Amino acid sequence: MIQSRRNFLRALPAITAGAALAPAPAIAAAAGEEDGRHRWAMVVDVQKCIGCQACTVSCIMENAVPENSFRTIVSTYEVHEGPRTNTYMLPRLCNHCANPPCIPVCPVGATFQRKDGVVVVDGDRCVGCAYCVQACPYDARFINHATGKADKCTFCAHRVDAGLLPACVETCVGGARIFGDLNDPDSKVRHLVDRNKMKVLKPEMGTQPHVFYLGLDERFQGHVEGAGTLWQPSGHGG
Amino acid sequence: MDSQIIEVLNVTRETSWLPWAVSYFFLIGLSYGSFMLTLPYFVFGRAQHEKLGRLALLGALVCGLTAPVALLADLHGPGRFMNFYLHFQPQSWMSWGSFFIPVYLAGLLLYAWLALRGDFAVRGQGGTSWLARLYRLAGRGGAAPRMAVAAAALLALAGAVLVALYTGMEVMVVHARPLWNTPFLPAQFAATAFAGAIGLSLLFNRFIGGRDSDLETGLNRLLVLALALVLVLGGGWLFASMSGVSPSHSAAFSQVAGMPQWQLTAVWAVLATVLPMALATWRPASSGLITGLIAVHSAWMMRWTIFIGGQSIPKTGAGLYDYHLPLGNDGLLGIVGTLGLWIALLVLMLEYLPWAGQAFAAGDKKATNALAANAIASH
Ligand code: SF4
Numbered sequence: 001m002i003q004s005r006r007n008f009l010r011a012l013p014a015i016t017a018g019a020a021l022a023p024a025p026a027i028a029a030a031a032g033e034e035d036g037r038h039r040w041a042m043v044v045d046v047q048k049c050i051g052c053q054a055c056t057v058s059c060i061m062e063n064a065v066p067e068n069s070f071r072t073i074v075s076t077y078e079v080h081e082g083p084r085t086n087t088y089m090l091p092r093l094c095n096h097c098a099n100p101p102c103i104p105v106c107p108v109g110a111t112f113q114r115k116d117g118v119v120v121v122d123g124d125r126c127v128g129c130a131y132c133v134q135a136c137p138y139d140a141r142f143i144n145h146a147t148g149k150a151d152k153c154t155f156c157a158h159r160v161d162a163g164l165l166p167a168c169v170e171t172c173v174g175g176a177r178i179f180g181d182l183n184d185p186d187s188k189v190r191h192l193v194d195r196n197k198m199k200v201l202k203p204e205m206g207t208q209p210h211v212f213y214l215g216l217d218e219r220f221q222g223h224v225e226g227a228g229t230l231w232q233p234s235g236h237g238g
Numbered sequence: 239m240d241s242q243i244i245e246v247l248n249v250t251r252e253t254s255w256l257p258w259a260v261s262y263f264f265l266i267g268l269s270y271g272s273f274m275l276t277l278p279y280f281v282f283g284r285a286q287h288e289k290l291g292r293l294a295l296l297g298a299l300v301c302g303l304t305a306p307v308a309l310l311a312d313l314h315g316p317g318r319f320m321n322f323y324l325h326f327q328p329q330s331w332m333s334w335g336s337f338f339i340p341v342y343l344a345g346l347l348l349y350a351w352l353a354l355r356g357d358f359a360v361r362g363q364g365g366t367s368w369l370a371r372l373y374r375l376a377g378r379g380g381a382a383p384r385m386a387v388a389a390a391a392l393l394a395l396a397g398a399v400l401v402a403l404y405t406g407m408e409v410m411v412v413h414a415r416p417l418w419n420t421p422f423l424p425a426q427f428a429a430t431a432f433a434g435a436i437g438l439s440l441l442f443n444r445f446i447g448g449r450d451s452d453l454e455t456g457l458n459r460l461l462v463l464a465l466a467l468v469l470v471l472g473g474g475w476l477f478a479s480m481s482g483v484s485p486s487h488s489a490a491f492s493q494v495a496g497m498p499q500w501q502l503t504a505v506w507a508v509l510a511t512v513l514p515m516a517l518a519t520w521r522p523a524s525s526g527l528i529t530g531l532i533a534v535h536s537a538w539m540m541r542w543t544i545f546i547g548g549q550s551i552p553k554t555g556a557g558l559y560d561y562h563l564p565l566g567n568d569g570l571l572g573i574v575g576t577l578g579l580w581i582a583l584l585v586l587m588l589e590y591l592p593w594a595g596q597a598f599a600a601g602d603k604k605a606t607n608a609l610a611a612n613a614i615a616s617h
Pocket residue numbers: 093094095096097100101102103119135136137138139140141152207
């Protein structure tokens with residue numbers, strides 16, 4: 001199994017240009033991939049993130065995310081400590097929670113969790129009520145203005161089902177995003193999760209996120225106390 | 239060590255429950271609040287409350303019929319609304335809501351029809367026009383038996399309680415927003431809805447009810463009680479937040495307490511509650527226009543603050559998301575359009591609905607309206 005970009009590069013010849021544009025957030029379960037054998041998860045090694053936003057861009061390209069909307073982004077902070085100033089990078093995406101509060105609120109059952117843990121939206125059913133957007137504690141969801149439906153990271157389920165890595169993992173320059181199957185005892189994510197003290201965002205919410213952070217500074221684990229960003233999107237594309 | 243964090247780059251999540259949602263919660267609140275005010279006359283037969291009953295029925299109808307339009311517009315895929323009825327989800331309050339709204343509206347329409355059936359019949363007397371025939375059809379059977387009106391009122395009441403319950407619960411269960419996640423919220427929605435409905439009746443009394451000063455006094459007294467309840471609930475929330483008895487309330491409080499725009503909102507909210515209370519106590523017979531306006535405005539502001547203000551607090555990022563009211567459909571135009579629809583419906587009802595009772599017996603429009611105003615005024 002390919003688990004990070006480096007392994008991926010080794011396996012490159014086996015992979016065709018599979019970046020099919022998925023226009024809608026709807027992901028149908030692929031045959032054979034949704035039998036509960038896998039539990040997809042991601043480890044983000046915060047120390048390795050260089051804040052290049054390659055993941056942000058590749059996600060947009062891969063998933064046809066409209067202008068000024070993001071399924072993933074690297075939140076970037078300036079941290080002043082005494083005379084020192086540092087930059088802190090925190091890749092954010094849907095946590096594919098094991099106990100996802102976005103699902104029970106949906107009035108039409110459009111958002112659901114596949115057996116492999118991936119939380120997806122059935123675009124045919126979604127009425128765009130945005131209740132799930134409110135319920136997600138991570139601001140991971142948004143309304144896609146091109147489709148009028150809830151949108152979010154799908155762990156690139158269409159790629160994963162085809163044996164590929166999520167686009168963000170594939171393009172990660174620093175190797176900070178590691179993706180794999182928690183149910184596979186030999187997978188790198190399994191090893192990392194077993195051997196390290198992992199943190200998740202807002203653990204007190206009881207959502208049981210399946211995006212684990214290595215080396216996460218506590219000050220960034222929940223709502224960040226600080227001065228807000230000056231940059232705001234000027235409008236949405238569509 | 240002293241540390242300071244500045245967010246350089248992050249996603250800004252747009253408000254996804256739009257001003258449409260504020261309009262819906264506002265209108266449906268005014269509607270069920272107004273409906274309650276109709277009960278003393280139409281169900282319990284208290285003749286002295288006839289004018290209130292009739293004005294409030296008008297308010298319940300006009301707000302109740304406009305509300306679902308705003309709600310539908312808040313869906314980003316309004317055309318897919320049938321999915322609500324094809325895929326019921328018992329664990330979702332919103333899903334229940336899609337069933338409660340029709341119960342309430344059907345109950346309200348049935349109740350209004352039965353309550354006014356005698357008036358329909360009177361208005362349809364004699365004429366041969368299709369309109370007169372329509373009135374006769376609506377008024378067939380004459381004044382409805384009290385029991386029938388009461389049964390319809392019971393259905394509408396059940397709907398009203400369910401709507402009040404679901405609109406509050408739907409927002410309250412959102413743990414992700416500490417500001418919303420409080421058991422005070424459903425009660426606060428209901429109390430402000432009731433105060434707003436009293437305000438609306440005060441305004442109706444002023445503009446279409448011939449300015450009855452007894453009614454104005456009575457409504458102002460009631461308004462003081464409703465606003466006192468609003469204050470008590472607000473105080474309760476503040477206590478839960480500041481005393482530390484509830485971590486989620488403290489979290490909500492700490493998110494907003496330091497922000498100047500939220501401090502201003504808090505001062506505004508308190509003033510908009512205390513001021514009409516003082517006025518309504520001091521000049522109960524003449525302050526109705528002002529107290530009514532402020533009460534309606536408070537009901538709107540409360541919902542605006544909860545929804546639009548609440549969504550401007552990032553769940554993970556720092557600071558606040560900026561909200562600028564868009565000028566188009568999803569903003570100002572939507573609000574103005576809803577108001578326009580509301581006014582159009584009101585005008586139609588004033589014109590064609592025998593809401594004011596027997597006074598409409600005379601066929602002539604002008605004379606009828608004068609008669610109606612008189613009849614109500616002298617009641
Ligand atoms: S991060 Fe948000 S959208 Fe993703 S599964 Fe968890 S609650 Fe749902």
